[in-house]
Every structure is written in C-alpha cells, then in structure tokens.
Amino acid sequence: MFNTKKSLVVASVAALFSGSVFAMSGSSDSNTASGEKIDGKYAANYAEIIKKADGKYLDKEVIEAILGKDAAYGRNGLEGKLDPANPYSFEVDDSIDGGNHGNAQCKIPAAFTEVHESVAKNFYNDDYTARGFGTPIAESALEKWNITVDGDGKGLPKAGVGMTVEEGGKVYVQFCGMCHGEFGEGAKGYLALAVEEDLVTSDFTDPAPMKAVGNYWPYAVTLFDYIRRTMPFWTPNAPYIGDAGYLGMTGYILQSNYIPINDEGEELAEDTFFDSAMLMKMNKYMPNQGNFFCDHRPVIHNARCMTNCDKTQVGDGTGNIENYRQARKLPDGTPQYNVPQRLHEDKPGVGHAGM
Amino acid sequence: MTDQIVEKVAVQTDESRNQSRRAFLKGSAAVAGGVMFTQAATAAEGAGYDAKKAVAPYAGKEEITNVLQDQAARKSLGFGVRKYPYGMPSPYEKEVQRRTLEWLTPDSMASITMTPLQQLHGIITPNGLHFERFHGGVPTINPDEHRLVIHGLVERPLIFTMDDLKRFPSVSRIHFVECPANGAMEWKGVQLNSVQWTHGMMSCVEYTGVRLSDLLKEAGIKPEGKWIIPEGADASGMSRSIPLDLAMDDCFVAYAQNGEALRREQGYPIRLVVPGCEANMWVKYLRRIMVHDVPMQHREETSKYTELMPDGTAQRFSWYMEANSVITYPSPDFKMQGPGKYYVRGLAWSGRGKVAHVDVSFDGGKNWKEAHFTSPVLDKAWTRFEVEWDWDGSEAFLMSRVTDETGYVQPPMPQMRNLEGTNNVYHRTAMVTWRVHAWENGxxxxxIENVQY
Structure with missing residues (x-):
C-alpha cells in the first residue's frame, strides 16, 4: 500500500535517463501533454520539455507539461490523495521547489510558529539600538573559516580544481577505505556510502533499509561539503588532501553510486576529470531528490479521552491490552538489561548491556 | 511513609532523627537502586493512617532497626571543608551515571550517552548527568582563544570574544534539550528495559546566555538573508540551516548551564539554544554564524535527521520536538513493593510550548486519570507530574499521555507506527507502556517491564 509514490517517481526518473529513443518521437508542441504518451502517462517528448526548461524537472510547470494538468498520477496526482489513511503520503503546499535542482526551502510549520507568539514578545524588540560590542571584520578575513558550500554550489572551489576519478579513488582508498570499504560498502560498523537498497518498506518487519549516497542523499554537492568539513574522521579538513583531493574522493563516491552525469544516463569514467563543474552537473541527477517533503506535523489529531476510550486508542489498537510485545535479546546477543537486578536477585547496579 | 516509620521507630530529637535516616538509607539498597518504598504500606494502612499500626509490623525487624546501633556517622567526625573544592555526589550514588549502549555506534567519539531519567527528581538535570552526543569527540577549547563570527548577508560582519558576548544583556531560561533520535531503538518493537534507554537522550537545564536576535541585529541582517547557518569549532564542524524567523524568536547563545559555565560535553565555551527543537540544531562550540539566502542542504539536514516513511519518501526540516511524556516511577528499573498506594510520577514536555495536561492510564489506555504537576509549568521545559494510585496487586499496564497547550494529544504507539512505519529513526514520540507483573506471580x-503494543 505504501510503494505507489516511490515507484512512480523512480519510474519518471528512470524514464529521464533512458535516453533519446522516445525523445525524438514526441509531438512538436513541447509544452502540452496532449501528444503521444508513454504508458499512457508521460509525454513522449519529456526530454525535450525538460531541456527546454533548463533541466528543471522538479518544477511544477515541467511536471504538468509532462504528465498533463489533471493527471491523477505522478507527482501531480500525488498532491491529491495517495492513501487517505496516511497523511504522510502526499506533498504539502509549504514546500517550495525552486532552483535548477529543486533546492527546497521549507517554511517553519504554521503549527509551530503560532505558539511562538508569546515568546516573540520577549525577543523581537524592534527598537533595537546597536551597542557596538564586537569588532567589525572583513569578509575576506574569514576565508580560512568559511568552508560552507550551499545546495546551489555556492562556496565550491573554482572549476578546474580537481583530479580524475581514478586518482580520486586512490585518495579514497588511502583515507576512507578502512572505515567505509574500498567500494563504499562500509566496514567495522561505519556507514556504507554505496548500497543499492530499496527505501520502500512494505512490511513493518522488513529490516531497516540502509540509507547511502545514491539511494538517499538528495544533493551531490552536500557530499563535498561534508567530506571536506569532517573527514578523515581523525584529522578533518586535511590540507594535504586539499580541495583537489576532496573533489576527487567525491567523484569516486558518486561513481560508486552510479550517479549519471547527463540526461543520457552516462556515468563517470575512470579518466573523467572531476571538479566543481562536474559536481554541479551531477547535482540534479541524484535519484532520490524528489522524495523529500517538508514537515507538516502534526498529522495526528487525537481527542483527549478519559474513560472507556475508543478501541483504536487502547492497547494494540483493537482494544486488546494483552497483545503486547516483550523485549528479547539485545542486538549484540546479550540478554536483556538488568534482569537479575530488576528482580532484586542481584544488588541494583550496572546492567551488562550498559557502559 | 518511610520517613514516618523510621521516625516512629527510632527517634526522639530532630538531630538523631536526621542521623538515623541517613544511616537507614545507607544500610539499605534504597539509594543505589532507587527503590523508594519499603514493604510498609499496605492499602489498608493507607486508608486510615494510624501511627501505631504503621509502626507495629516493624517492631523487632532487624534489617530495619539494627542500623540504629551502628551510629557510625554519629560517633566520629566527618571530613572537613575543602576536601572537595568542587563537590561530588555521595559514593552511595555512584551508580547514577549517564550510560551508553556499545552496539549503537562504532566508536566513542561519534556516540551518545543517556541521562538516567529514572534517578532524577524535579525538572533540572545535574550538569554531570546531562546526556552527551558527539559527532567528532569533545574539544577542550581555551575561551580566551575562542571567537564567534557573524557574517554572510549582514551589514557589518562582526567577530566577538567571550568578553564581548558576556557584555550583552543576559537571559536565563529552563529548557529541555532532546536528541530527535530519543526512543529510536523502540521503533521496531521494545528492546530496552529502562527509562534511561527509552527516553534518556535528553536533559533539562537552566541556560544563561545572550539573545541570538541581539547578536544578529548588532550585525544587521540584509533583507535577502533568510537563513542562518551556525557552525561548531569541533572536529565535526557541525552545521545546520535554521530559518531566520526561528533564529530571531527565542534562540540564544548560551555560555552557562545550571549556574556555571557550560561543560565541555555540552559545548564549552558557547552553544546555540534553539528551544523546543531538535538538539542537533543546538550547535555546540559555536564559532560562526553565517547568514544566507537559502538553506545549505548539509548532511545533517538531508542524509541524517530526516524521517524515512514506509513509502520511501522522507520528511525533512522537522525542527520541533512533539509533546512527549514518560512515567519514571514506577518504571523498569524499579520493583513494586507490594499492593498498596503509590505515587506514580514522571516527566512531560512539548517543543511547541507548555504542557497542559498529563493523564495516566493503568489499564493500557482504556481509562485515564489526570495527574497534577509538582513542578513549575514552563515553556518548552520538563514538567514533573504525579498521580495517586491504589495498586490491588494485579497485572497493570501503565501509560502516560501528555496534552500540550496547542491541544496536541500524545498518540499511542500503534497509531504512530501505522502512519510512519518503523524505519523512521527520529521523532518516535508515541506513548510507552510499563507492564506491572501481578504481585502473586512467582x-x-x-x-516492571517495558512492553509495546
């Protein structure tokens, strides 16, 4: 019941990458969806439409042009109702998808700001007079500290700084492989960087899917900011790796995740020179980019019941209070925390699961 | 009740009463295990209290009365002043510690410890028990060499020393600080039998610092500045994007917690305080605030701190912490002491304002009894609740349910699980259930057992 949206978005992204075979067969009117359609859903000339819109495939107009204004499927359709029982399953208005790669800016949820009014009185004092504390500093003096790169790529090293993906791989193996695995498969409990796992879990007992760069991260540019900021773990922001080395590693990790570099789905080659220009080119091809939505809690609106509450609110959700689950062994195989102590067989103290 | 009994058994003067109470606590398992009730109180006694009756069962019971002969504390001098220039808890409290679960993380520099909520009283967490969450270990920063820079889309980029910051008007507020992964281990089912594990990724302290709005106004925000990006001076260089409206609201830059300088584990010398919001946004070792026009989409707001839903989509920028509550006594670290009267107590909080009501159910959610508050009710802070309960000794399912001032009612776990699946990691804020085993049950x-519906 949950996988409809995911598969649709994946399908549309996959369609984008599937090359020019269909692109040439589209109708000449590239801004309507009235022409020939793939699977009866996507305008056959979608590639043209996207190209014409400067690659903004997340823009509402582009999506409308591809799917049709009244489509009950794809992202448009999803804005209606996918699963009425699941308020998380449709997009909300407070998401502003903009920029050439959908740099979404979420607003503060109204539900949150409303109760802030009382506090605001104490903090928003419009008659503020500068006290003159602190010392003015030139922006240029902050270059050493300013390592921030934003979702639009502002702050990246200039194009031309970088190395080939193969060279980047060598840097990666030297500095990252011992914890993240030579191919990004993860090691020693540290995070995997490249796994192909489906994020859709149709059953609550499914194991948690691993969230790695290719299947989860919405922006490629984040990877560079984060690696340069924090890695290698024991000596972050290392000058001997430098911007070129950090870009090289980024390229290697993106290659390990099969991120395409163009509409044709071409991938990074070993001898591709990877720099900030290439990084920004790939930033819009992150497969999971369209699958994030802004906070629109609260989605649960329960009444405060005091007696004989509705059975949906009682016990297991059917009114049965005896249908519960108990803790078994801990994930590391040790027995439950503190049982002899909790039975007062041993003196109260440290349970063996705790450190 | 315990106090009254000891009093009746032992004591003539105030002085000796205090001595014997101390010896009593010392001699029993009460302190270390946090067992607060003796086997004294039966329901019958509770109904019509009679001092003589209450004392009678104890006459001649050695484990209660033999400590009266020891009087060690009474018969010798204690230690003098300045033995501990910085005071520490009694050695009998040594088991009250923050703890971690080794299997949660691969190393201790990017890990978490939990606060022993079940051992705390009132609404303030002592500094030494404040939970820890590090992404790159704890730096030891010399405050004389620490600077805070505000730059980006501002009229005047400014650099502040610690002396500069302390020159500003100060503000002191009590707020909870909660990791959004608090309770994460319980998404797929119950794993852990202690409030420390289920709710301990949070604390509540009094912060003192300077209003962030003052600092931002001092630098002057340009009209196109819509976001701030605080950044830490530690190995993780922690960075998050915070919308300007939120930053100008009730945020502040804290240099003190509970009356003394921040501890290193909590961001010494300064940290950001973002009341009601995910603790990850409360950037520690704060060294730089960049004002920007768009959010950064950094790792901690895309790859992490986003909530994966069953359909594969994920919620992002979920800043505030929902209302939540937990019963801390009785809870799985304790054992019931026989049928009778109990004062069930716990903590409630909401990231969206004040706690309005806390109700407690003893039958798995069918019926609820409103608790009263035994602490001040503060904005985005812990609120201590308590409710009287006559336990008849049969199996019971204890739950607490908070309603905050917005009217949001804390949901039961099946409802949250049905909406959000089990791979969400963050914001697991549904109710938990403590199953009290029947008294006559071998x-x-x-x-007391943590169970999940």
Missing part, C-alpha cells in the same frame, strides 16, 4: 511478581 519470582517476577511486582517486576
């Missing part, structure tokens, strides 16, 4: 009689 050796596990009176045991």
């Amino acid at each position: 050796k596990s009689g009176g045991m």
